[in-house]
Amino acid sequence: MATLGDLRERIDSIDDRILDLLAERAEVAVEVAHAKRAANATQFHDPERERRVLTRLQAKGAGRFPRDAIRVVFREVMSACLSLEEPMKVAFPGTEGAFAEVAARHLFGLAARYRETGTIEGVFDAVRAGEAACGVVPVESSTDGSVTLTADALIESDLQIRQELVLDVAYCLFSKAEGLSGVARVHGHPHALSQCRLWLAKHLPGAQIVQTVSAAAAAHEALGDPSAAAIGSRGAGELYGLPLLRERIHDRAENATRFIVIAPADAPATGADKTSIVFSVQEEPGALRRVLAIFDDAGINLTRIESRPSRQKHWDYVFLVDLEGHRSDPRVADAIERLRARCEMVKVLGSYPRSTGAR
Numbered sequence: 001m002a003t004l005g006d007l008r009e010r011i012d013s014i015d016d017r018i019l020d021l022l023a024e025r026a027e028v029a030v031e032v033a034h035a036k037r038a039a040n041a042t043q044f045h046d047p048e049r050e051r052r053v054l055t056r057l058q059a060k061g062a063g064r065f066p067r068d069a070i071r072v073v074f075r076e077v078m079s080a081c082l083s084l085e086e087p088m089k090v091a092f093p094g095t096e097g098a099f100a101e102v103a104a105r106h107l108f109g110l111a112a113r114y115r116e117t118g119t120i121e122g123v124f125d126a127v128r129a130g131e132a133a134c135g136v137v138p139v140e141s142s143t144d145g146s147v148t149l150t151a152d153a154l155i156e157s158d159l160q161i162r163q164e165l166v167l168d169v170a171y172c173l174f175s176k177a178e179g180l181s182g183v184a185r186v187h188g189h190p191h192a193l194s195q196c197r198l199w200l201a202k203h204l205p206g207a208q209i210v211q212t213v214s215a216a217a218a219a220h221e222a223l224g225d226p227s228a229a230a231i232g233s234r235g236a237g238e239l240y241g242l243p244l245l246r247e248r249i250h251d252r253a254e255n256a257t258r259f260i261v262i263a264p265a266d267a268p269a270t271g272a273d274k275t276s277i278v279f280s281v282q283e284e285p286g287a288l289r290r291v292l293a294i295f296d297d298a299g300i301n302l303t304r305i306e307s308r309p310s311r312q313k314h315w316d317y318v319f320l321v322d323l324e325g326h327r328s329d330p331r332v333a334d335a336i337e338r339l340r341a342r343c344e345m346v347k348v349l350g351s352y353p354r355s356t357g358a359r
């Protein structure tokens, strides 16, 4: 049997080969940059190509090496190669450690340049101004429903949805207190507090609940005061060096948030896509039913419908719909045309590949 020393020598020599291959890959990536420049490409980042690379490699597999890890490794390899061409600039709301940052890093890797904008509107502004190539914003929570700030910003903006990601959201409680009995105050972002409401009522009934603008602000409170606790992602607690008091304190075991990537353009068809649209209907009986019948007749599945105030008139609404299919599919394109004939306003918010989710 090989000794531990022999085996480690073999691993060292394999690692050297991996490094040589990474160096070779980086050289080719730089050549790709030259080729793109020669072709006057406006954008180096190519999410469709990246998706094809990840899908191909995960399908191929690597013996006993876990399939999920293939995604993580190659996500970082591509992010690093892209940074040689031009680092991807990505905006997200909130501050470091927020779930939007977890989603953004999952999608774009460590080598991208991240910009915290504080607010959801700030993400839209940064992308519109070209300060970021794209932005990552939450659009709905499986527990709390729609993120209305995002819905309203989408309705008003010319930016398009080009990707989505459903992220499992697990909240932890952090504090310098010895145990729950030492916690007098719990600080958290309103979304976090709402998704942990029942747990807090049961386990910390006497604690004062304090809303903060971000997970980071909550962490700062808990850092400065041992009788304070903060709610946040595991990563946020680690980032701020706070001791973990309890894990998975969210009320529903299945707690996920759907994030979208907004950019100046949406994504080409992949065969498993969704399209988001917004429309307004005339104020007459049965108007919404007639509009929805267009999708029914075309056999198009709607995955979500939501109404928002139009902000033009009192008690006037617009409807946001997510449907299965790409806007370039003849069936979807035809349904949208028929919608235009019936509605006062129709706006396509973008077509994008369906999320396969992330844990």
Ligand SMILES: C=C(O[C@@H]1C=C(C(=O)O)C=C[C@H]1O)C(=O)O
Residues within 6 Å of the ligand: 029, 032, 044, 045, 046, 047, 049, 050, 053, 077, 078, 079, 081, 082, 085
């Ligand atoms: C190298 C390229 O540019 C970027 C980097 C990629 C990679 O490292 O594989 C893939 C797509 C682009 O985001 C390319 O377009 O092929």
